[in-house]
Amino acid sequence: MEISHILESLNPAQREAVTAPLGPLRVLAGAGSGKTRVLAQRIAWLLAVENASPWSILAVTFTNKAAAEMRGRIEALLDIPIRKLWIGTFHGIAHRLLRLHWQEAKLPQGFQILDADDQQRLVKRMIRDLNLDDKKWPPPQATWFINARKDEGLHPHQIHAQDDPAQRQLLRIYQSYQEHCERTGLVDFGELLLRSYELLRDDPTLLRHYRERFLHVLVDEFQDTNTIQYNWVRLLTGGQGDVFIVGDDDQSIYGWRGARIENIHRFSEDFPGARTVRLEQNYRSTGAILEAANAVIANNLERLGKTLWTEDSAGDPIAVYAAFNEYDEARFVMERIRHWLEQGGKRSEVGILYRSNAQSRVLEETLLGARIPYRVYGGLRFFERAEIKDALAYLRLLANRDDDPSFERAVNMPPRGIGERTLESLRILARESKLSLWRAAQGVIGSGHIAARAGLALHGFLTLIDTLERDTKELSLPALVDEVLKRSGLLDLYGKEKSDKGEMRVENLQELVNAAATPAAAPVAQADEEEPMNELAAFLAHAALEAGEGQASAWEDCVQLMTLHSAKGLEFPMVFIVGVEEGLFPHQQSMREPKRLEEERRLAYVGITRARRQLFLSHAEKRRLHGREIYPKPSRFLAEIPVKLTRDVRTRTTVHFTQPRRPGSVESEAGVALYPGQRVRHRSFGEGIVQTVEGQGAHARVQVRFAKAGAKWLILSYANLEPI
DNA sequence: TCTCTTACGTTTTTT
């Protein structure tokens, strides 16, 4: 294996990390410092120089995208088959372990994965089953509680009964939810991790086997690990051996969903002899952008410390725009993009980042009006669409009749006369006899417990599923899916919907058949030594673990709109961060607590470091939020950027305005020219200087910096400004 | 049982 070409392109710190002697190593990789590259090359190094067997390598990421990218990079570096490498997400790998060792994990062979939506529905049902008021015990909150406990590695029996009655009640909900999942073979995302942790913890033979096998463990984005993931890594590696972790504590932005920034801090204590390498040279951004990022993040106290530098020139200053309102802000963004495109820039080189999704609407409207194609990240993903989940519910019932959430979804979709009444008596029956809804339904037919008509409908449903299974035994997966779509009546149901929405749904359902035909349905490549998973089971697991892309037109040349969170890991030559205002960013609910504020600041750091060449920050003086007008102050993060790095932008236009028309008066053509720099007088604000002039006619407005009152935006036709 | 209306609560999101 030719290795010198791999090393030549690395800087000293990167090379130190890639070629480090075996043992615990922590790589603190700043934004844009070549993190993914180092990770991939380390694996290449292990294989080529340390003579590691592909068999002995386990590489863990957080997202499927990152796993795919890593696999791609390694494939590009080496021309050996990497099928035997385990590269995957925490959840994907945990799932794989559980499928391989379902017996040891005390799971039924056909266990199903519960996605967030299914989980919430089930929790809600548990709350009702416990005769609790779901107003007082909101299902999202209870679900949150359950997931938080699982993220901490706690099953119900490990939680000590608290004196707090609310906690006790939540614990009861957790308990009954957990029992139900165990009984019906359902595993939620948190359970995947927790179960596979317990599997290794409680089975010394298995643990020894995997410890001896995975001699090289690599973990990406370590700052995002939660307690159970951290403990899982510790358990698997025994706190020693060749553990290579990469992360950046300054980019930890998922504390709110259980990520523990301490994990990357305490690595050196829990893994004795661990060394730390810092990657601080940035290859992405201009000097000004980096300096701004450094200055902002320096205000955080809880840091391992790291200062990014670059050989690049300072570049353009960071542009700060004080907008009149969110529409003005959007227009500013749009005009700058237009300018960029006129200069030959590509649309896909532009990223617009915001703190919360609600901010995208005005931006979208404006881009739509300007005919600039854009793509919004996030939102509903393919496997989360209602019609897809309907179809999957049938497939899941075929795989596991005890899957209650799927039963509830499919039983009256399309409507077949099985309503809330019938379902409720089924639920009661199921609860009392500790059966799944399916079994309860089998028992209830003809028993007189429910109305004859409903009984008939129910019988029809059970027969449908049973005959579907019988008739499709020999079919390929896509043919099976196709058959399910037709015989369930879902295709007819959506086909009859007149709107284009129905048409879209039919298309999506057909796309599901295509998805079933794509063999990529293995989250972690199947290694040859294992028995291949049942095709349907693998497809269902794929659907749950990898929800698919948000929007289809990923390849078109589009401006990219997304939240700051989803921008992590991406970069754009031109970046706008909009709504940089107190209350929005930092968000209202994170402003009080210092810890949460620091996370907001890290989010700002992530946002700033997404930019390669040009960075625009904007804030509005007036904003409509939840139907209310607010007058937010510019964000403190703006003030944390040294003034010398920024430039205030204002639109350079001059407009003529006419004095307000008096009723009945003849329209006067004699306008007064206002231009930036013009001195004016206002009745109550006094004297000031025009900063920015925008818009035409009645919509024209000016920003004036008054000597006493400060900067104000004024509508020209109301302000009665008098030029001096 | 289905459809229409009203009330409510609004960060961030992956698996």
Next chain:
DNA sequence: ACGTAAGAGA
């Protein structure tokens, strides 16, 4: 402002 979710009428 806006979407969802629960309750009342057809």
